[in-house]
Amino acid sequence: MTGTSFAAVTLAVAARxxxxxxxxxxxxxxxxxxxxxxxxxVACLALAVVLVAAIVVLSKPRRTGAKPARRGVHVDGNAxxxxxxxxxxxxxxxxxxxxxxxxxxxxxxxxxxxxxxxxSGEDMSASTLRDLTxxxxxxxxxxxxxxxxxxxxxxxxxxxxxxxMNRHAxxxxxxxxxxxxxxxxxxxx
Numbered sequence: 001m002t003g004t005s006f007a008a009v010t011l012a013v014a015a016r017x018x019x020x021x022x023x024x025x026x027x028x029x030x031x032x033x034x035x036x037x038x039x040x041x042v043a044c045l046a047l048a049v050v051l052v053a054a055i056v057v058l059s060k061p062r063r064t065g066a067k068p069a070r071r072g073v074h075v076d077g078n079a080x081x082x083x084x085x086x087x088x089x090x091x092x093x094x095x096x097x098x099x100x101x102x103x104x105x106x107x108x109x110x111x112x113x114x115x116x117x118x119x120s121g122e123d124m125s126a127s128t129l130r131d132l133t134x135x136x137x138x139x140x141x142x143x144x145x146x147x148x149x150x151x152x153x154x155x156x157x158x159x160x161x162x163x164x165m166n167r168h169a170x171x172x173x174x175x176x177x178x179x180x181x182x183x184x185x186x187x188x189x
Contacts (some may be wrong), residue, residue, distance in 0.1 A: 022145055027096060063115060066138060066185055071111055079118075080185055080186070082122055083111065083115045083184060083185045084182060086110065086111050086179075087111055087178050087181050087182050087185070089176060090104050090107045090108055090111070090174070091104070091178045091180065094156075094174045095174075099175055101173075102172040104156055104177070105174070105177055108155060108174075108177050108178060108180075108181050109152060109155045111124075111181055112148065112151050112152060112155070112181045112184055113125050113126075113148075113152070115149045115181075115184070115185055115188070116144070116184070116188070117147075119144070119188050120144065120145075124148070127152075129149065129153055129156060132145065132148060132149040133149060134150060140189075143187075143189055144187075144188050144189050147183075147188065148184060151180050151183070151184045154177070154180050155177055155180065155181075
């Protein structure tokens, strides 16, 4: 028997077996799946509602307790008076001639930085104008840090620039600069 004839015989036997079995099949009545399908649909809808609720709840940002803005040391009236007195002392010494104009500007900038450092709780003794510009701001310290930056920026030309070369540096006197620092002290929040 060749390979092709064996395959043909096997195929013929299989076809006759299938044909005999198909003829013996008896149809069954319709299956009632409505109850399980309704239960499955209700379960899927309930699962969908639970998932939507979970998505809504989990997508909201977490509520953290309201953290008070870091305000540093509390600045009361007595502390403000101490800083006002320091500014007044610089002006008095300048008027008396014991403190030069340039030294007065250096001391006024130092008083402004020390006051801001004490009021904010951060060391600002060596903060440059660039440092004050890039310092992170919050809603609680934005006003105060901007005011400090403006005060230091106003003090820079008289403190460092040559009064003969820079008109603004020569036009500012110690009394005006002291007013800027006093304004910073009064308006700090």
